[in-house]
Amino acid sequence: MSQTHLPHLGVLLLPHIRVQNANAISSPLTWGFPAITAFTGLMTALERRLGPQAGINLLGVGVVCHGFEAQVTTEGYTRAFHLTRNPVLQDGSxxxxxxxxxxxxxxxxxxxxxxxxxxxxxAARETLAEHMVQTLAGMRLAGGSVMPPLASSKRRPSRPLLALVPDDPEEQREQFRRLARRLMPGFALIARDDLLAQRLAELRVQHPQASTLDAWLDLTRWTSRAVARSTTDTEGAPDSHTAWVTDPRPGWIVPIPVGFTALSPLLAAGSVAGARDMATPFRFVETVWSIGQWISPHRLQCVNEMIWQSGHDHDPTQPSEHGLYRCFIDPQATAATPN
Structure with missing residues (x-):
C-alpha cells in the first residue's frame, strides 16, 4: 500500500526486545553495536511480512539500547571474540x-x-501493535534471534504502543516526553554528521591538507597529551611537573557505518555469477562511515531526532550520480541536538 493512501502520521514503540547473538562486527573497521542498516533492513522486512492489508507504512526507525553484553574474553586491553568450533571436514582435517x-x-x-x-x-491500533510484536518474534534482527522475556525478570513486560501523532506542536512535545520516559534508562543512537564537518574545519586551520578521514579518525580516538603544570610544594616553593590530560569529547560519540557507496556501475540482473538475487540489478559497493552519538532520550526534543531513514541517489540519467546508499536522520531535526 503506498504512502499516499495512508494519510495519518503515527509513532510505534516496540519496547525491550531481547536479541541473542546479534552480529557485533558492524563493518570492516568497527565492532560493537550492530550497523544501523540492520535495523532499517528489519523495518523493510517487517513491513513486507505484515503486507498491505495491515494498513501501516514504516517510514523510519529509532534504536534505543538498554543492555549490551558482548561475547568477548577480556585480558587487559585486549579483547577476543568467543568463537565456535566448526565440525571437521570429510577427510578428518x-x-x-x-x-x-x-x-x-x-x-x-x-x-x-x-x-x-x-x-x-x-482498539484497532492496540491489536495491530500486539500483532507486530508477535510477528517480530519470528524474525531475525542483525543476524540474532529475538527471544521471549525472561521468566525470572522482575520487570513487568512492557506493552507496545501505536499512537497517532497530534497536530498541535505542544501536544507532540508532550507525547514525546511520555515516550522518552518509557525509553529510560537507555541511550538512543543518533547521527552527528555535523561533528565530522566541524572537526574537519578545525583540522584544516593548522593542516590545510587534512581530509575527512583524518577528521573521522581524530574523533574516534581518545587523545592524551602531556601538559606542563606549575604548582607550589608544602613550603611554597615552585614545583613544575608534567601531567597527562585527555582531550574532552563532545558527548558519547562513536564511529558507525551508515551505508554503502558504489564501486562499479549498476550491472544487469543475472550478469554477476554468485549473486544472491539473480532477478535484481547488481553493483559492487564498499562501506560508508560517519559519526554517531549515544544520548539519553530525555535530552531530545522530538521523535524525529532519533529516526533513521534510508535513501539513495541512484538516477542513471544523471551524470553526477554516485551510487550512494546510506542511512540518515533529518538534518533539520538534529540541528538542535545538544552535545
Missing part, C-alpha cells in the same frame, strides 16, 4: 574458523509510521 562477533542486546525500537483510516480506532 580441521575446518577453518571464520571469526564471528556476537552480542546479546536489550533494545527498544521506535518507528515513524503512516496509518490507514481503519486504524484511527484505539
Amino acid at each position: 580441521t575446518a577453518a574458523i571464520v571469526e564471528e562477533g556476537r552480542v546479546h542486546l536489550d533494545i527498544s525500537l521506535v518507528f515513524e509510521v503512516r496509518l490507514a483510516e481503519a486504524l484511527l480506532d484505539d
